[in-house]
Amino acid sequence: MYGLELENENVRNYLNHLYETVIVRNPNEVEFHQAVREVFDSLVPVLVKHPTYIKHRVLDRLVEPERLITFRVPWVDDEGIVQVNRGYRVQFNSAIGPYKGGLRFHPSVNTSIIKFLGFEQIFKNSLTGQSIGAGKGGSDFDPKGKTNMEIMRFCQSFMTELSRFIGPDLDVPAGDIGVGAREIGYMFGQYKKIKGAYEAGVLTGKGINFGGSLGRKEATGYGTVYFVAEMLKENGKSFENKTVVVSGTGNVSIYAMEKAKAFGAKIVACSDSNGYIYDPDGINIETVKLLKEIENKRIKEYIHIHPTASYKEGCDGIWSIPCDIALPCATQNELNQQAAKLLIANGVIAVGEGANMPTTHDAMAEFLEHNVLFAPGKAANAGGVAVSSLEMAQNSSRTTWTLEKVDSKLQTIMKNIFKQCMEASVEYSVRGNLVAGANIVGFVKVADAMISQGVI
Ligand SMILES: NC(=O)C1=CN([C@@H]2O[C@H](COP(=O)(O)OP(=O)(O)OC[C@H]3O[C@@H](n4cnc5c(N)ncnc54)[C@H](O)[C@@H]3O)[C@@H](O)[C@H]2O)C=CC1
Numbered sequence: 001m002y003g004l005e006l007e008n009e010n011v012r013n014y015l016n017h018l019y020e021t022v023i024v025r026n027p028n029e030v031e032f033h034q035a036v037r038e039v040f041d042s043l044v045p046v047l048v049k050h051p052t053y054i055k056h057r058v059l060d061r062l063v064e065p066e067r068l069i070t071f072r073v074p075w076v077d078d079e080g081i082v083q084v085n086r087g088y089r090v091q092f093n094s095a096i097g098p099y100k101g102g103l104r105f106h107p108s109v110n111t112s113i114i115k116f117l118g119f120e121q122i123f124k125n126s127l128t129g130q131s132i133g134a135g136k137g138g139s140d141f142d143p144k145g146k147t148n149m150e151i152m153r154f155c156q157s158f159m160t161e162l163s164r165f166i167g168p169d170l171d172v173p174a175g176d177i178g179v180g181a182r183e184i185g186y187m188f189g190q191y192k193k194i195k196g197a198y199e200a201g202v203l204t205g206k207g208i209n210f211g212g213s214l215g216r217k218e219a220t221g222y223g224t225v226y227f228v229a230e231m232l233k234e235n236g237k238s239f240e241n242k243t244v245v246v247s248g249t250g251n252v253s254i255y256a257m258e259k260a261k262a263f264g265a266k267i268v269a270c271s272d273s274n275g276y277i278y279d280p281d282g283i284n285i286e287t288v289k290l291l292k293e294i295e296n297k298r299i300k301e302y303i304h305i306h307p308t309a310s311y312k313e314g315c316d317g318i319w320s321i322p323c324d325i326a327l328p329c330a331t332q333n334e335l336n337q338q339a340a341k342l343l344i345a346n347g348v349i350a351v352g353e354g355a356n357m358p359t360t361h362d363a364m365a366e367f368l369e370h371n372v373l374f375a376p377g378k379a380a381n382a383g384g385v386a387v388s389s390l391e392m393a394q395n396s397s398r399t400t401w402t403l404e405k406v407d408s409k410l411q412t413i414m415k416n417i418f419k420q421c422m423e424a425s426v427e428y429s430v431r432g433n434l435v436a437g438a439n440i441v442g443f444v445k446v447a448d449a450m451i452s453q454g455v456i
Protein backbone atom coordinates (compact mmCIF):
# COMPACT_ATOMS: atom_id res chain seq x y z
CA MET A 1 0.00 0.00 0.00
CA TYR A 2 2.77 2.39 1.04
CA GLY A 3 4.62 1.45 -2.15
CA LEU A 4 1.63 2.35 -4.29
CA GLU A 5 1.22 5.71 -2.55
CA LEU A 6 4.87 6.45 -3.21
CA GLU A 7 4.50 5.48 -6.87
CA ASN A 8 1.40 7.67 -7.12
CA GLU A 9 3.30 10.56 -5.63
CA ASN A 10 6.26 10.08 -7.97
CA VAL A 11 3.95 10.04 -10.96
CA ARG A 12 2.10 13.12 -9.73
CA ASN A 13 5.44 14.91 -9.28
CA TYR A 14 6.48 13.95 -12.79
CA LEU A 15 3.17 15.19 -14.23
CA ASN A 16 3.22 18.41 -12.19
CA HIS A 17 6.73 19.13 -13.38
CA LEU A 18 5.80 18.43 -16.98
CA TYR A 19 2.72 20.61 -16.65
CA GLU A 20 4.85 23.48 -15.36
CA THR A 21 7.11 23.01 -18.37
CA VAL A 22 4.09 23.17 -20.68
CA ILE A 23 3.07 26.49 -19.10
CA VAL A 24 6.57 27.95 -19.44
CA ARG A 25 7.03 26.76 -23.02
CA ASN A 26 3.55 27.88 -24.10
CA PRO A 27 2.98 31.15 -22.24
CA ASN A 28 -0.53 32.63 -22.14
CA GLU A 29 -2.07 29.66 -23.95
CA VAL A 30 -4.68 29.14 -21.25
CA GLU A 31 -7.05 26.92 -23.23
CA PHE A 32 -4.15 24.67 -24.21
CA HIS A 33 -3.00 24.48 -20.57
CA GLN A 34 -6.56 23.56 -19.51
CA ALA A 35 -6.80 20.73 -22.05
CA VAL A 36 -3.39 19.34 -21.02
CA ARG A 37 -4.23 19.54 -17.30
CA GLU A 38 -7.42 17.55 -17.76
CA VAL A 39 -5.62 14.75 -19.56
CA PHE A 40 -2.74 14.66 -17.06
CA ASP A 41 -5.19 14.43 -14.14
CA SER A 42 -6.65 11.25 -15.65
CA LEU A 43 -3.40 9.49 -16.43
CA VAL A 44 -1.89 9.01 -12.96
CA PRO A 45 -3.09 5.39 -12.53
CA VAL A 46 -2.03 4.49 -16.09
CA LEU A 47 1.50 5.76 -15.57
CA VAL A 48 1.72 4.01 -12.19
CA LYS A 49 0.70 0.73 -13.83
CA HIS A 50 2.78 1.24 -17.00
CA PRO A 51 5.95 3.23 -16.16
CA THR A 52 7.18 2.48 -19.68
CA TYR A 53 5.20 5.53 -20.85
CA ILE A 54 7.35 7.69 -18.58
CA LYS A 55 10.55 5.92 -19.61
CA HIS A 56 9.79 6.64 -23.27
CA ARG A 57 8.84 10.25 -22.43
CA VAL A 58 5.58 9.75 -24.32
CA LEU A 59 3.75 12.63 -22.65
CA ASP A 60 6.72 14.98 -23.04
CA ARG A 61 6.50 14.30 -26.76
CA LEU A 62 2.70 14.31 -26.93
CA VAL A 63 2.32 17.88 -25.63
CA GLU A 64 4.64 19.21 -28.33
CA PRO A 65 2.88 19.45 -31.74
CA GLU A 66 4.75 17.75 -34.57
CA ARG A 67 4.28 20.99 -36.50
CA LEU A 68 2.53 24.34 -36.10
CA ILE A 69 2.03 26.36 -39.25
CA THR A 70 0.86 29.98 -39.32
CA PHE A 71 0.40 32.00 -42.46
CA ARG A 72 -0.88 35.24 -43.92
CA VAL A 73 -4.31 35.22 -45.56
CA PRO A 74 -4.78 38.36 -47.68
CA TRP A 75 -8.09 38.88 -49.49
CA VAL A 76 -10.09 41.66 -51.10
CA ASP A 77 -13.50 42.67 -49.69
CA ASP A 78 -16.48 43.84 -51.75
CA GLU A 79 -15.34 47.46 -51.46
CA GLY A 80 -12.04 46.55 -53.10
CA ILE A 81 -10.13 46.98 -49.84
CA VAL A 82 -7.35 44.53 -48.98
CA GLN A 83 -7.94 42.64 -45.71
CA VAL A 84 -5.41 40.48 -43.89
CA ASN A 85 -6.14 37.58 -41.55
CA ARG A 86 -3.96 34.94 -39.96
CA GLY A 87 -4.26 31.26 -40.85
CA TYR A 88 -3.23 28.30 -38.67
CA ARG A 89 -2.79 24.56 -38.95
CA VAL A 90 -1.46 22.47 -36.10
CA GLN A 91 -0.33 18.98 -37.10
CA PHE A 92 -0.31 17.55 -33.62
CA ASN A 93 0.24 13.84 -33.85
CA SER A 94 0.47 11.32 -36.69
CA ALA A 95 1.19 8.14 -34.69
CA ILE A 96 -1.98 6.35 -35.80
CA GLY A 97 -2.83 8.02 -39.12
CA PRO A 98 -2.81 11.19 -41.21
CA TYR A 99 -3.52 14.43 -39.31
CA LYS A 100 -7.29 14.90 -39.12
CA GLY A 101 -9.40 17.68 -37.65
CA GLY A 102 -11.51 20.66 -38.53
CA LEU A 103 -10.94 24.29 -39.47
CA ARG A 104 -12.48 27.07 -37.39
CA PHE A 105 -13.19 30.56 -38.73
CA HIS A 106 -13.91 32.82 -35.76
CA PRO A 107 -12.37 36.09 -34.51
CA SER A 108 -11.32 34.39 -31.24
CA VAL A 109 -9.01 31.94 -33.06
CA ASN A 110 -5.40 32.11 -31.86
CA THR A 111 -2.55 29.69 -31.18
CA SER A 112 -3.98 28.60 -27.82
CA ILE A 113 -7.40 27.75 -29.25
CA ILE A 114 -5.95 25.86 -32.19
CA LYS A 115 -3.54 23.93 -29.96
CA PHE A 116 -6.17 22.98 -27.38
CA LEU A 117 -8.43 21.75 -30.17
CA GLY A 118 -5.57 19.85 -31.85
CA PHE A 119 -4.56 18.28 -28.54
CA GLU A 120 -8.13 17.12 -27.82
CA GLN A 121 -8.27 15.65 -31.31
CA ILE A 122 -5.40 13.22 -30.49
CA PHE A 123 -7.49 11.36 -27.92
CA LYS A 124 -10.82 11.76 -29.70
CA ASN A 125 -9.57 10.40 -33.00
CA SER A 126 -7.90 7.52 -31.23
CA LEU A 127 -11.18 6.70 -29.47
CA THR A 128 -13.04 6.36 -32.78
CA GLY A 129 -11.07 3.20 -33.57
CA GLN A 130 -10.30 4.66 -37.02
CA SER A 131 -6.75 5.24 -38.29
CA ILE A 132 -6.64 8.99 -37.94
CA GLY A 133 -4.02 11.23 -36.38
CA ALA A 134 -4.73 14.68 -35.01
CA GLY A 135 -4.73 18.17 -36.47
CA LYS A 136 -6.74 21.36 -36.28
CA GLY A 137 -6.67 24.73 -37.97
CA GLY A 138 -8.50 27.86 -38.87
CA SER A 139 -8.32 31.60 -38.93
CA ASP A 140 -9.29 34.69 -36.96
CA PHE A 141 -11.49 35.62 -39.95
CA ASP A 142 -15.04 36.54 -38.88
CA PRO A 143 -17.59 35.17 -41.36
CA LYS A 144 -20.42 37.16 -39.71
CA GLY A 145 -21.78 39.83 -42.03
CA LYS A 146 -19.58 38.81 -44.97
CA THR A 147 -21.11 38.32 -48.40
CA ASN A 148 -20.94 35.03 -50.24
CA MET A 149 -18.27 36.40 -52.59
CA GLU A 150 -16.16 37.63 -49.66
CA ILE A 151 -16.38 34.19 -48.07
CA MET A 152 -15.31 32.61 -51.36
CA ARG A 153 -12.33 34.92 -51.82
CA PHE A 154 -11.23 34.35 -48.24
CA CYS A 155 -11.52 30.54 -48.58
CA GLN A 156 -9.53 30.62 -51.83
CA SER A 157 -6.73 32.65 -50.28
CA PHE A 158 -6.69 30.46 -47.16
CA MET A 159 -6.43 27.30 -49.27
CA THR A 160 -3.77 28.77 -51.57
CA GLU A 161 -1.40 28.64 -48.61
CA LEU A 162 -2.83 25.61 -46.74
CA SER A 163 -2.63 23.43 -49.89
CA ARG A 164 1.16 23.15 -49.46
CA PHE A 165 0.71 21.26 -46.21
CA ILE A 166 -2.25 18.91 -46.71
CA GLY A 167 -3.15 15.85 -48.78
CA PRO A 168 -5.33 12.69 -48.59
CA ASP A 169 -2.53 10.69 -46.88
CA LEU A 170 -0.97 13.61 -45.06
CA ASP A 171 -3.50 15.92 -43.44
CA VAL A 172 -7.26 16.02 -44.04
CA PRO A 173 -9.10 19.10 -42.72
CA ALA A 174 -12.87 19.42 -42.29
CA GLY A 175 -15.34 21.94 -40.79
CA ASP A 176 -15.74 23.39 -37.30
CA ILE A 177 -17.23 26.68 -36.07
CA GLY A 178 -17.84 28.97 -39.03
CA VAL A 179 -16.87 26.32 -41.58
CA GLY A 180 -19.63 24.25 -43.19
CA ALA A 181 -20.31 22.67 -46.57
CA ARG A 182 -20.15 26.04 -48.39
CA GLU A 183 -16.67 26.88 -47.12
CA ILE A 184 -15.41 23.32 -47.66
CA GLY A 185 -16.73 23.53 -51.24
CA TYR A 186 -14.82 26.75 -51.98
CA MET A 187 -11.65 25.36 -50.39
CA PHE A 188 -11.97 22.08 -52.29
CA GLY A 189 -12.37 23.96 -55.58
CA GLN A 190 -9.23 25.98 -54.93
CA TYR A 191 -7.21 22.92 -53.86
CA LYS A 192 -8.25 21.10 -57.05
CA LYS A 193 -7.25 24.08 -59.17
CA ILE A 194 -3.83 24.41 -57.51
CA LYS A 195 -3.02 20.68 -57.62
CA GLY A 196 -4.49 20.06 -61.07
CA ALA A 197 -5.87 16.78 -59.77
CA TYR A 198 -9.08 15.55 -58.21
CA GLU A 199 -7.96 14.35 -54.79
CA ALA A 200 -11.39 13.77 -53.24
CA GLY A 201 -10.00 12.63 -49.89
CA VAL A 202 -8.15 15.88 -49.09
CA LEU A 203 -11.10 17.42 -47.23
CA THR A 204 -14.16 15.95 -45.54
CA GLY A 205 -17.59 17.44 -45.04
CA LYS A 206 -17.79 17.98 -48.81
CA GLY A 207 -21.08 18.38 -50.70
CA ILE A 208 -22.83 15.07 -51.36
CA ASN A 209 -22.54 15.48 -55.14
CA PHE A 210 -18.73 15.75 -55.11
CA GLY A 211 -17.50 13.12 -52.68
CA GLY A 212 -19.17 14.05 -49.40
CA SER A 213 -20.64 11.35 -47.19
CA LEU A 214 -24.31 11.06 -46.43
CA GLY A 215 -24.71 11.49 -42.69
CA ARG A 216 -21.59 13.62 -42.10
CA LYS A 217 -23.63 16.79 -41.50
CA GLU A 218 -25.70 15.03 -38.82
CA ALA A 219 -22.89 12.90 -37.38
CA THR A 220 -21.56 15.02 -34.51
CA GLY A 221 -24.98 15.88 -33.07
CA TYR A 222 -26.46 12.43 -33.62
CA GLY A 223 -23.29 10.82 -32.27
CA THR A 224 -23.45 12.93 -29.10
CA VAL A 225 -27.00 11.76 -28.47
CA TYR A 226 -26.10 8.12 -29.23
CA PHE A 227 -23.30 8.35 -26.68
CA VAL A 228 -25.47 10.02 -24.02
CA ALA A 229 -28.20 7.43 -24.68
CA GLU A 230 -25.67 4.67 -23.89
CA MET A 231 -24.60 6.46 -20.73
CA LEU A 232 -28.23 6.83 -19.63
CA LYS A 233 -28.97 3.19 -20.48
CA GLU A 234 -26.05 2.01 -18.35
CA ASN A 235 -27.75 3.82 -15.46
CA GLY A 236 -31.27 2.54 -16.16
CA LYS A 237 -32.43 5.80 -17.79
CA SER A 238 -33.26 7.12 -21.27
CA PHE A 239 -34.11 10.29 -23.25
CA GLU A 240 -37.81 9.35 -23.18
CA ASN A 241 -39.89 12.24 -21.71
CA LYS A 242 -36.79 14.10 -20.54
CA THR A 243 -36.47 17.88 -20.76
CA VAL A 244 -33.34 18.92 -22.64
CA VAL A 245 -31.48 22.23 -22.99
CA VAL A 246 -29.01 22.56 -25.88
CA SER A 247 -26.67 25.52 -26.34
CA GLY A 248 -25.89 26.79 -29.84
CA THR A 249 -27.91 26.49 -33.01
CA GLY A 250 -25.09 25.44 -35.31
CA ASN A 251 -24.28 22.16 -36.99
CA VAL A 252 -23.76 20.16 -33.80
CA SER A 253 -26.67 21.64 -31.83
CA ILE A 254 -29.30 21.27 -34.54
CA TYR A 255 -28.66 17.57 -35.09
CA ALA A 256 -28.28 16.86 -31.38
CA MET A 257 -31.73 18.41 -30.90
CA GLU A 258 -33.15 16.44 -33.81
CA LYS A 259 -31.93 13.07 -32.48
CA ALA A 260 -32.79 13.80 -28.83
CA LYS A 261 -36.32 14.64 -29.97
CA ALA A 262 -36.48 11.45 -32.03
CA PHE A 263 -35.53 9.58 -28.83
CA GLY A 264 -38.57 11.03 -27.05
CA ALA A 265 -37.09 14.09 -25.33
CA LYS A 266 -38.53 17.61 -25.28
CA ILE A 267 -36.03 20.33 -26.21
CA VAL A 268 -37.03 23.51 -24.38
CA ALA A 269 -34.14 25.87 -25.09
CA CYS A 270 -31.31 26.64 -27.52
CA SER A 271 -29.09 29.67 -28.20
CA ASP A 272 -26.80 31.55 -30.51
CA SER A 273 -23.95 33.88 -29.62
CA ASN A 274 -26.44 36.75 -28.96
CA GLY A 275 -29.02 35.06 -26.73
CA TYR A 276 -31.33 32.11 -26.17
CA ILE A 277 -34.92 31.05 -26.73
CA TYR A 278 -37.12 29.14 -24.31
CA ASP A 279 -40.17 27.30 -25.55
CA PRO A 280 -41.99 25.30 -22.86
CA ASP A 281 -44.00 23.53 -25.60
CA GLY A 282 -40.80 22.18 -27.12
CA ILE A 283 -38.58 23.86 -29.71
CA ASN A 284 -39.67 23.41 -33.32
CA ILE A 285 -36.47 22.16 -34.89
CA GLU A 286 -37.63 22.70 -38.47
CA THR A 287 -38.05 26.41 -37.65
CA VAL A 288 -34.53 26.52 -36.19
CA LYS A 289 -33.18 24.83 -39.34
CA LEU A 290 -35.03 27.31 -41.55
CA LEU A 291 -33.71 30.32 -39.63
CA LYS A 292 -30.16 29.08 -39.23
CA GLU A 293 -29.39 26.84 -42.21
CA ILE A 294 -31.39 28.62 -44.93
CA GLU A 295 -32.16 32.21 -43.94
CA ASN A 296 -28.99 32.82 -41.87
CA LYS A 297 -30.93 34.77 -39.23
CA ARG A 298 -30.50 35.24 -35.47
CA ILE A 299 -32.39 32.85 -33.16
CA LYS A 300 -34.44 35.70 -31.70
CA GLU A 301 -36.52 35.62 -34.91
CA TYR A 302 -37.95 32.30 -33.66
CA ILE A 303 -40.39 34.02 -31.28
CA HIS A 304 -42.11 35.80 -34.17
CA ILE A 305 -42.99 32.41 -35.64
CA HIS A 306 -43.74 30.69 -32.29
CA PRO A 307 -45.25 33.24 -29.88
CA THR A 308 -45.29 30.71 -26.98
CA ALA A 309 -41.50 31.05 -26.92
CA SER A 310 -39.53 33.81 -25.23
CA TYR A 311 -36.10 35.28 -26.02
CA LYS A 312 -33.40 36.59 -23.68
CA GLU A 313 -30.21 38.44 -24.59
CA GLY A 314 -26.90 36.84 -23.51
CA CYS A 315 -26.04 33.15 -23.71
CA ASP A 316 -25.12 32.25 -20.12
CA GLY A 317 -28.71 32.42 -18.84
CA ILE A 318 -29.63 29.30 -20.81
CA TRP A 319 -28.25 27.12 -17.99
CA SER A 320 -30.75 28.58 -15.50
CA ILE A 321 -33.58 26.78 -17.32
CA PRO A 322 -34.51 23.61 -15.42
CA CYS A 323 -33.76 20.46 -17.42
CA ASP A 324 -32.98 16.76 -17.01
CA ILE A 325 -30.24 16.74 -19.64
CA ALA A 326 -27.92 19.57 -20.72
CA LEU A 327 -26.06 19.39 -24.03
CA PRO A 328 -23.50 22.21 -24.40
CA CYS A 329 -22.92 22.28 -28.17
CA ALA A 330 -21.64 25.81 -28.90
CA THR A 331 -18.09 26.60 -27.81
CA GLN A 332 -15.31 26.17 -25.22
CA ASN A 333 -15.84 27.15 -21.57
CA GLU A 334 -19.46 28.15 -22.13
CA LEU A 335 -20.63 26.28 -19.00
CA ASN A 336 -18.91 27.51 -15.84
CA GLN A 337 -19.08 26.48 -12.19
CA GLN A 338 -21.95 28.84 -11.39
CA ALA A 339 -23.95 27.40 -14.29
CA ALA A 340 -23.12 23.86 -13.14
CA LYS A 341 -24.41 24.65 -9.64
CA LEU A 342 -27.64 26.03 -11.09
CA LEU A 343 -28.15 22.96 -13.28
CA ILE A 344 -27.53 20.66 -10.31
CA ALA A 345 -29.89 22.64 -8.07
CA ASN A 346 -32.52 22.31 -10.80
CA GLY A 347 -32.13 18.52 -10.91
CA VAL A 348 -30.01 17.85 -14.01
CA ILE A 349 -29.19 14.13 -14.32
CA ALA A 350 -26.84 14.14 -17.31
CA VAL A 351 -24.55 16.44 -19.28
CA GLY A 352 -23.22 15.59 -22.75
CA GLU A 353 -20.54 17.73 -24.37
CA GLY A 354 -21.34 18.18 -28.08
CA ALA A 355 -18.82 21.03 -28.26
CA ASN A 356 -15.07 20.80 -27.56
CA MET A 357 -14.27 21.56 -23.90
CA PRO A 358 -17.51 23.52 -23.28
CA THR A 359 -17.38 22.81 -19.55
CA THR A 360 -14.82 24.60 -17.39
CA HIS A 361 -12.59 22.53 -15.13
CA ASP A 362 -14.47 23.64 -11.98
CA ALA A 363 -17.86 22.96 -13.53
CA MET A 364 -16.79 19.45 -14.55
CA ALA A 365 -15.58 18.75 -11.01
CA GLU A 366 -18.96 19.96 -9.72
CA PHE A 367 -20.84 17.51 -11.94
CA LEU A 368 -18.58 14.56 -11.06
CA GLU A 369 -18.83 15.35 -7.35
CA HIS A 370 -22.63 15.42 -7.49
CA ASN A 371 -22.85 12.19 -9.49
CA VAL A 372 -24.29 13.88 -12.54
CA LEU A 373 -23.69 11.56 -15.51
CA PHE A 374 -21.04 13.33 -17.57
CA ALA A 375 -20.15 12.58 -21.19
CA PRO A 376 -16.86 14.33 -22.11
CA GLY A 377 -16.56 15.91 -25.55
CA LYS A 378 -13.60 13.79 -26.64
CA ALA A 379 -15.84 10.77 -26.50
CA ALA A 380 -19.33 12.20 -26.97
CA ASN A 381 -18.64 14.39 -30.03
CA ALA A 382 -16.29 11.93 -31.76
CA GLY A 383 -19.05 10.90 -34.19
CA GLY A 384 -18.25 13.81 -36.50
CA VAL A 385 -14.65 12.94 -37.09
CA ALA A 386 -15.53 9.23 -37.17
CA VAL A 387 -17.88 9.80 -40.10
CA SER A 388 -15.25 12.02 -41.70
CA SER A 389 -13.03 8.96 -41.63
CA LEU A 390 -15.85 6.97 -43.27
CA GLU A 391 -15.98 9.70 -45.92
CA MET A 392 -12.25 9.17 -46.54
CA ALA A 393 -12.87 5.43 -46.87
CA GLN A 394 -15.61 6.04 -49.45
CA ASN A 395 -13.36 8.46 -51.37
CA SER A 396 -10.48 5.94 -51.45
CA SER A 397 -12.69 3.15 -52.71
CA ARG A 398 -14.67 5.46 -55.02
CA THR A 399 -17.95 4.27 -53.59
CA THR A 400 -20.93 5.95 -51.93
CA TRP A 401 -22.64 4.40 -48.97
CA THR A 402 -26.30 4.80 -48.07
CA LEU A 403 -27.35 6.99 -45.16
CA GLU A 404 -28.52 3.85 -43.35
CA LYS A 405 -25.10 2.23 -43.68
CA VAL A 406 -23.26 5.33 -42.44
CA ASP A 407 -25.66 5.86 -39.55
CA SER A 408 -25.46 2.22 -38.51
CA LYS A 409 -21.64 2.41 -38.49
CA LEU A 410 -21.83 5.64 -36.49
CA GLN A 411 -24.07 3.99 -33.89
CA THR A 412 -21.67 1.06 -33.59
CA ILE A 413 -18.69 3.41 -33.21
CA MET A 414 -20.40 5.48 -30.49
CA LYS A 415 -21.45 2.35 -28.59
CA ASN A 416 -17.89 1.04 -28.77
CA ILE A 417 -16.46 4.31 -27.53
CA PHE A 418 -18.84 4.27 -24.59
CA LYS A 419 -18.05 0.64 -23.80
CA GLN A 420 -14.29 1.21 -23.89
CA CYS A 421 -14.48 4.36 -21.73
CA MET A 422 -16.68 2.55 -19.22
CA GLU A 423 -14.38 -0.48 -19.10
CA ALA A 424 -11.30 1.69 -18.58
CA SER A 425 -13.04 3.54 -15.74
CA VAL A 426 -13.65 0.19 -14.07
CA GLU A 427 -10.13 -1.11 -14.74
CA TYR A 428 -8.59 1.97 -13.16
CA SER A 429 -11.00 2.07 -10.18
CA VAL A 430 -12.92 5.20 -11.17
CA ARG A 431 -16.10 3.42 -12.23
CA GLY A 432 -18.40 5.66 -14.31
CA ASN A 433 -15.88 8.50 -14.60
CA LEU A 434 -15.96 8.77 -18.38
CA VAL A 435 -13.61 11.77 -18.41
CA ALA A 436 -10.87 9.52 -17.06
CA GLY A 437 -12.03 6.59 -19.19
CA ALA A 438 -11.89 8.61 -22.43
CA ASN A 439 -8.49 10.12 -21.70
CA ILE A 440 -7.04 6.74 -20.77
CA VAL A 441 -8.34 4.79 -23.78
CA GLY A 442 -7.46 7.60 -26.19
CA PHE A 443 -3.97 7.89 -24.73
CA VAL A 444 -2.99 4.21 -24.59
CA LYS A 445 -3.49 3.51 -28.30
CA VAL A 446 -1.49 6.57 -29.39
CA ALA A 447 1.21 6.04 -26.75
CA ASP A 448 1.75 2.42 -27.77
CA ALA A 449 1.98 3.42 -31.43
CA MET A 450 4.52 6.13 -30.59
CA ILE A 451 6.69 3.68 -28.67
CA SER A 452 6.52 1.12 -31.51
CA GLN A 453 7.62 3.76 -34.02
CA GLY A 454 10.70 4.84 -32.07
CA VAL A 455 11.85 8.32 -31.17
CA ILE A 456 10.83 10.40 -34.21
N1 LIG B 1 -18.81 20.42 -36.73
C1 LIG B 1 -18.36 19.29 -36.24
O1 LIG B 1 -18.42 18.23 -36.88
C2 LIG B 1 -17.77 19.25 -34.87
C3 LIG B 1 -17.82 20.34 -34.03
N2 LIG B 1 -17.39 20.22 -32.76
C4 LIG B 1 -17.47 21.33 -31.82
O2 LIG B 1 -18.84 21.69 -31.64
C5 LIG B 1 -18.94 23.09 -31.35
C6 LIG B 1 -19.90 23.74 -32.32
O3 LIG B 1 -19.41 23.56 -33.64
P1 LIG B 1 -20.35 23.68 -34.91
O4 LIG B 1 -21.74 23.36 -34.54
O5 LIG B 1 -19.70 22.92 -35.99
O6 LIG B 1 -20.20 25.21 -35.26
P2 LIG B 1 -21.27 26.19 -35.94
O7 LIG B 1 -20.50 27.32 -36.45
O8 LIG B 1 -22.14 25.44 -36.89
O9 LIG B 1 -22.17 26.62 -34.72
C7 LIG B 1 -21.66 27.22 -33.58
C8 LIG B 1 -22.81 27.68 -32.71
O10 LIG B 1 -22.29 28.17 -31.48
C9 LIG B 1 -22.74 29.50 -31.28
N3 LIG B 1 -21.66 30.21 -30.61
C10 LIG B 1 -20.44 30.54 -31.10
N4 LIG B 1 -19.73 31.22 -30.18
C11 LIG B 1 -20.51 31.29 -29.10
C12 LIG B 1 -20.34 31.85 -27.82
N5 LIG B 1 -19.21 32.49 -27.49
N6 LIG B 1 -21.35 31.69 -26.93
C13 LIG B 1 -22.48 31.04 -27.27
N7 LIG B 1 -22.70 30.51 -28.47
C14 LIG B 1 -21.74 30.64 -29.36
C15 LIG B 1 -23.04 30.04 -32.65
O11 LIG B 1 -23.97 31.09 -32.61
C16 LIG B 1 -23.61 28.80 -33.32
O12 LIG B 1 -24.96 28.63 -32.97
C17 LIG B 1 -17.51 23.61 -31.37
O13 LIG B 1 -16.98 23.52 -30.07
C18 LIG B 1 -16.79 22.62 -32.27
O14 LIG B 1 -15.41 22.60 -32.03
C19 LIG B 1 -16.92 19.03 -32.26
C20 LIG B 1 -16.84 17.93 -33.05
C21 LIG B 1 -17.16 17.98 -34.46
Ligand SMILES: O=C(O)CCC(=O)C(=O)O
Pocket residue numbers: 100101102103124172173174175176204356381382384385386388
Ligand atom coordinates in the same frame (compact mmCIF):
# COMPACT_ATOMS: atom_id res chain seq x y z
O1 LIG C 1 -14.39 15.83 -39.17
C1 LIG C 1 -13.28 16.18 -38.85
O2 LIG C 1 -12.26 15.89 -39.42
C2 LIG C 1 -13.04 17.09 -37.66
C3 LIG C 1 -14.16 17.31 -36.74
C4 LIG C 1 -13.64 18.19 -35.66
O3 LIG C 1 -13.07 19.23 -35.93
C5 LIG C 1 -13.74 17.79 -34.28
O4 LIG C 1 -13.91 16.60 -34.01
O5 LIG C 1 -13.62 18.65 -33.39
